[in-house]
Amino acid sequence: MADKILKKEKLGALIESVTGKGGRFVAPTTDAHQVVFKKIKSADEVAGDYILARNSFKEFLFPQTEVVAEFTMGKDSVDMRGVEVHAPQTVVFGARPCEAASLAGMRALFTWDFVDEFYTKREENTVVVTVGCTKGDDACFCTTVNLSPESTEGADVYLREAGDSYTVKVISEKGKKFLEAHAAVFGEGKAKEDALFMPEKIKEVDLAKVSARLKDKxxxxxxxxxxxxxxxxxxGACTFVCPTCRCFDMVDEGTAFEGERRKNWDSCQYDTFTLHASGHNPRExxxxxxRxxxxxxxxxYPEKFSSKGCxxxxxxxxxxxxxxxxxxxxxEFSK
Ligand code: SF4
Ligand code: SF4
Structure with missing residues (x-):
């Protein structure tokens, strides 16, 4: 495939092309003075200057709350009905390479002992377009976990800032189809790429030692x-913004006669998370x-799924x- 570029002035046309075909376009946008991933409709909503959206885009694959079944209680029986999975065609634009790398672990978890089609169907219908980072801060440490702003793991299309354009690299088959579906928006050619922000590797961290110490109970x-x-x-804030945290709880809501079963985000940082009905709490x-x-x-994550947990x-x-x-x-655990 010839070198492709996306002119920034064509972003609006890309959004229209995606939404015009019935898809949803998710991108970092400014809301209440914070950059967050949200469904947007026009290019002027896309944040231009950000390090990382405050939230992870995981909520578009694994929503904070969703109905997974409905039920009606009879005198001697319960009628439990499944619901349609809502999995619209979605483009996540402007994700950073680190967070796209979280998808392998999420998929491993949601297909491990049971295929959670609520997650898998949404992920299958999502195209992830990452943009290499030209800015960072002292909280960024992707290079310490063997990733970088150049990583393409989990991305379908990888973009690099290049002045008034992005250079475009197709990573997956899904990404190739995405470019074909919106071909009019992308141009051919090259552009001089802006420098990437490369976080300094924390030299005191040794992941092999961390892993070995955690293996020993x-x-x-x-x-x-x-x-x-x-x-x-x-x-629990750390768990809700983390792209790899995925704990949830099942809750029945409604009346004594009918209601819905909901899958809600939960957090291992809450004391009720492991509280047993007996009152005993193994993580008191x-x-x-x-820990x-x-x-x-x-x-x-690394042991069970051979994937990154962070x-x-x-x-x-x-x-x-x-x-x-x-x-x-x-x-501390590298010592
Ligand atoms: S749960 Fe603890 S570590 Fe996590 S954000 Fe809250 S205070 Fe920080
Ligand atoms: S624990 Fe989660 S939120 Fe924290 S740096 Fe790692 S991936 Fe990001």
């Missing part, structure tokens, strides 16, 4: 957990809940009200 009662995480207030203290989250990122986006650091920095824990 001896760390469970190490007082270092309480020491490192004592300021955590258990708000906040540092135990934090679980860290193990999920650097032990459970992509180094730094969202959890930026959003944390007490600035608990996951990289400090990575450093």
């Amino acid at each position: 001896g760390h469970y009662d190490d007082p270092v957990w309480a020491k490192l995480t004592r300021k955590c207030i258990g708000c 203290h906040q540092h135990q809940r934090w 679980n989250r860290f193990m999920c990122k650097f032990h459970f 992509v180094g986006c730094g969202r959890c650091i930026r959003v944390c009200p007490v600035r608990l920095d996951i990289t400090e824990v990575m450093v």
Whole structure:
């Protein structure tokens, strides 16, 4: 395929082309002084100057809440009915390479012992267009987890800023079809690419050592957990913005006679997350809940799914009200 470029002035035409075919176009936009991923309708809504959207685009594949079944209670029976999966054709534009890399782990989780078609159908109908980062901050650490602004894992199309254009690289078959479907918007040619922002690798972090220490259950009662995480207030914000966090709860809502079963985001940082009906809680203290989250990122995901549990986006650091920095824990467990 010849070199392709996308002129920034053609972004509006791309949005129209996608929405005109009935698709939804999701991009970082400014809302209440924050850049967030939202469904948009025009190019002037797209944020031009941002590091990373505050939220992950995961909510367009795995919504905060959704109905997965409906039920009616009879005198001696329950009628449970499945619902249609709402999986519109979607383009996620302007995602960063780190967060696109989270998709492998999400898919592994949602197809592990049961295929969750609510997730898989949406993911299949989504084209992820990433843009290499030309800006970053001190919370970015993708290079420490072996990714970079040049990574294309999880992307369908990878763009690079190039003055008033983007250079375009097709990554997947889905990306190829996307370019073909909106061919009039893309031009042929080359452009001089802007420099990428390359976060400095944290040299004190050794992922192999982190993994080895977490494998040995001896760390469970190490007082270092309480020491490192004592300021955590258990708000759960880190889990909601994290592109790889995907815990959910099933809740029945309605009356005693009929209602709906909902799949709602949950957080392992809440004390009720593991609370048993007996009143016993195996993760009674906040540092135990934090330990679980860290193990999920650097032990459970890599061991079980051979995928990354943390992509180094730094969202959890930026959003944390007490600035608990996951990289400090990575450093401690690299010793
Ligand atoms: S743990 Fe933090 S840095 Fe890692 S992927 Fe989640 S939000 Fe990003
Ligand atoms: S955002 Fe910070 S305070 Fe809130 S649960 Fe996560 S680590 Fe704890």
